[in-house]
Amino acid sequence: MGQLEADNISVAFAGLKALSDVRLSVTPGHITGLIGPNGAGKTTLVNVLTGFQAPTAGAVRLDGHSLAGLQPHQVRRRGIARTFQGGRLFRDLPVIDNLEVTGVGLGQSRRAAIAEAQAMLDWMGIAPLADQIAGTLPYTDERRVAIGRALMGRPGYILLDEPAAGMSAPEAAELAALIRRIARDLNCGVLLIEHNVGLVLETCDHIVVLDSGAVIEDGPPAQIRASETVRHAYMGTAADSALPVLEVME
Amino acid sequence: MLQVLFDALSLGSLYALGALGIALIFGVMRLVNFAHGDVIAFAVFALLWPSVDAVAIVFAGKMPWFLLIPFILAVGAGLSVLSEVVVFRRFRHASPATMMIASFALGFVIRYFLLMLFSSRPKSISLLPALSQPVEVLGARMPLLQLITIVATLVMLTGLSVFVRRTRFGLEMRAAAENFTMARMLGVRANRVIMGAFALSGALAGAIAIILGSQTGTVDIQMGGAVMLMAFIATVIGGLGSLEGAVLAGFLIGAASVVMQTVLPPEARPFRDAFVYGAVILVLLFRPQGLIAARGTKERV
Numbered sequence: 001m002g003q004l005e006a007d008n009i010s011v012a013f014a015g016l017k018a019l020s021d022v023r024l025s026v027t028p029g030h031i032t033g034l035i036g037p038n039g040a041g042k043t044t045l046v047n048v049l050t051g052f053q054a055p056t057a058g059a060v061r062l063d064g065h066s067l068a069g070l071q072p073h074q075v076r077r078r079g080i081a082r083t084f085q086g087g088r089l090f091r092d093l094p095v096i097d098n099l100e101v102t103g104v105g106l107g108q109s110r111r112a113a114i115a116e117a118q119a120m121l122d123w124m125g126i127a128p129l130a131d132q133i134a135g136t137l138p139y140t141d142e143r144r145v146a147i148g149r150a151l152m153g154r155p156g157y158i159l160l161d162e163p164a165a166g167m168s169a170p171e172a173a174e175l176a177a178l179i180r181r182i183a184r185d186l187n188c189g190v191l192l193i194e195h196n197v198g199l200v201l202e203t204c205d206h207i208v209v210l211d212s213g214a215v216i217e218d219g220p221p222a223q224i225r226a227s228e229t230v231r232h233a234y235m236g237t238a239a240d241s242a243l244p245v246l247e248v249m250e
Numbered sequence: 251m252l253q254v255l256f257d258a259l260s261l262g263s264l265y266a267l268g269a270l271g272i273a274l275i276f277g278v279m280r281l282v283n284f285a286h287g288d289v290i291a292f293a294v295f296a297l298l299w300p301s302v303d304a305v306a307i308v309f310a311g312k313m314p315w316f317l318l319i320p321f322i323l324a325v326g327a328g329l330s331v332l333s334e335v336v337v338f339r340r341f342r343h344a345s346p347a348t349m350m351i352a353s354f355a356l357g358f359v360i361r362y363f364l365l366m367l368f369s370s371r372p373k374s375i376s377l378l379p380a381l382s383q384p385v386e387v388l389g390a391r392m393p394l395l396q397l398i399t400i401v402a403t404l405v406m407l408t409g410l411s412v413f414v415r416r417t418r419f420g421l422e423m424r425a426a427a428e429n430f431t432m433a434r435m436l437g438v439r440a441n442r443v444i445m446g447a448f449a450l451s452g453a454l455a456g457a458i459a460i461i462l463g464s465q466t467g468t469v470d471i472q473m474g475g476a477v478m479l480m481a482f483i484a485t486v487i488g489g490l491g492s493l494e495g496a497v498l499a500g501f502l503i504g505a506a507s508v509v510m511q512t513v514l515p516p517e518a519r520p521f522r523d524a525f526v527y528g529a530v531i532l533v534l535l536f537r538p539q540g541l542i543a544a545r546g547t548k549e550r551v
Contacts, residue, residue: 052435073437090428101425105437110418149436 002063003027004080004157004189009048009058011041011213018044019213021058026157026189031179033204034193035224037233040210042193043085046159049191050082051075077106081155085162087142091135095145096121098134102152113152120148124178140171144178151182157189158182164196172196176203201225209233252390254512260396262504263403264461266497268481269488270410271454273496276485277427278447279342281349285333285357287478289452292360293326293459294469298375300367308375315378323456329360330452331445338448339441364471372470377463399461406457407497410450414493419446427491487533489540499541503530 004026011019019041026032034042047053049060051072060067067075089098096117103113121127126144129137134145143163150158160179164172176199183190194200200207200221207224209217211233217224224230268286275283297318298308313321337356341349381395414420426433426443434440458477463469484503488495506529510522518525533541 072435076435076437088429088432090425090432092428093424097421097424101421101433101438102436104418104422105433105439107437110421 004049005061006045006049007059007061009045009055011044011048011053012056017213022215024208026191028156028189029183029187030206031183031190031192031204033200033207034191034210035197035200035207036210041213042210043161046082046161046193049159050080073105079156081150081157082159083146083150083161083163085165087146089134089142089145093134094131095134096130098145099149099152102149106153116152120151124148140167147178151186154186155188159191161193162195164194164199172199179203252388253392254508256390256392256396258505258508260399261508262501263399264458264477265480265484265504266407266500267403267454267458268477269484269496269500270493271451272481272485273488273491273493274447274451277491277493278423278430278444280346281338281353282482284350284353285360286451286455287474288357288360289326289329289455290459290462290474290477291364291471292329293322293456294463294473295364295368296325298368319460322460323453326456326459327449327452330448330455334445334448361471368471370471372468374467375463375469376467381464395464423447483530487530487540489542492540492542495540495542
């Protein structure tokens with residue numbers, strides 16, 4: 001029953017409900033998508049799953065055990081990693097050190113951390129970037145390094161928060177291939193949070209749609225594609241976020 | 251000419267060590283530690299038996315040099331770590347301004363503690379007297395101490411730079427200095443890193459204490475103040491948070507002081523510091539972010 005599970009999560013900020021009774025689960029080797037209009041609560045849910053935000057009600061469970069009360073780094077040590085919107089690397093450090101410090105933070109020896117960092121960069125095909133200062137990287141490379149950093153210590157689950165934001169179509173396709181490899185080759189459970197609905201429909205095995213803090217649809221891509229509720233949720237918000245949905249739905 | 255160079259280097263060393271001590275702590279926790287100067291004074295006074303006499307009653311200072319030096323460094327490091335555990339840890343989530351005020355308060359506590367035990371009278375002390383013998387280097391005569399100061403500073407700076415770049419602790423410290431919150435989320439042990447930075451900073455204060463004490467032959471509870479002020483200015487010019495910048499600016503300020511002492515007409519020499527500060531203002535007008543800007547300080551989100 002190995003899985004990461006949000007069990008009826010609710011979060012309220014000063015009375016304002018950001019999430020209400022959200023259920024979601026991520027399984028090793030599978031890619032789960034999380035979509036929804038702006039302000040739907042996607043990042044709040046990621047924050048809850050990774051210990052950055054305590055839920056007002058409900059629990060996060062890993063293989064059936066509650067993670068309540070754990071600090072973000074303790075959650076990370078249990079094998080639940082995440083990336084952040086915008087990469088958030090240590091911009092003054094070389095790429096390899098960005099990965100290495102994560103290994104060290106996870107309790108590895110320095111030697112083991114360097115070895116794993118190098119192996120990880122190799123696996124991702126970005127070994128030549130190792131000695132570049134992270135702050136000088138182009139946008140897409142920065143995202144890839146952020147994913148590499150999250151994969152240090154071989155987490156069982158990785159939560160990707162808008163990894164494709166600002167990417168062109170070919171770049172997003174490359175990212176999709178990488179995400180599939182993470183699930184398949186590393187047997188890692190992936191939760192993909194994205195605005196690029198096309199990418200999510202194409203990559204994920206299972207998709208959860210959030211709107212105003214509640215799950216409005218939950219199922220395989222075909223079901224999401226056909227869903228009237230989802231279409232409404234997107235139509236009801238700003239025109240630009242409706243566009244990608246309409247495109248893929250024709 | 252050579253004499254001026256050596257003078258500049260040795261004064262610069264003092265400022266560079268001080269600036270580095272301040273930059274280390276600023277780097278990991280955005281704290282400008284104004285108690286640093288008082289840690290310097292404390293490290294020297296730890297050698298003395300409490301008394302209000304003009305001649306110091308040397309106590310621990312009777313140790314041979316190879317014990318004396320580690321002792322002073324350890325006292326500096328110990329007091330510094332203690333100040334983090336007892337005082338600064340409680341201000342972890344406070345604003346930088348609040349932490350700065352706390353550091354002023356801590357500085358006063360240390361200074362008045364010394365005042366209570368030793369009075370405010372300067373005391374003469376002969377610390378490592380062998381070091382005041384003159385030696386001749388490349389035709390320039392200088393006290394052995396000056397040579398040792400320069401060499402020891404360079405060794406310490408190189409050692410520290412290797413430490414920060416090549417060790418696990420150094421790696422954690424660099425990451426924490428750049429983005430403390432993120433480093434913490436990744437599992438870097440924050441308290442250990444901060445305590446390490448305080449220990450290094452305190453040991454540097456101890457090193458300054460040894461140099462000052464043996465150079466001037468007097469100790470005084472205010473003795474850290476002047477160095478601290480210049481060192482603080484050096485960290486600002488160097489770019490707050492940048493270790494390389496702090497060292498570079500420390501040496502530059504030392505050099506500027508010595509050069510002005512030589513080239514200014516004798517009537518203007520008493521106002522040397524005014525000229526040095528003038529130069530500081532000029533530098534900041536053109537490079538408000540400091541000589542080597544630390545990226546982490548600019549881009550905090």
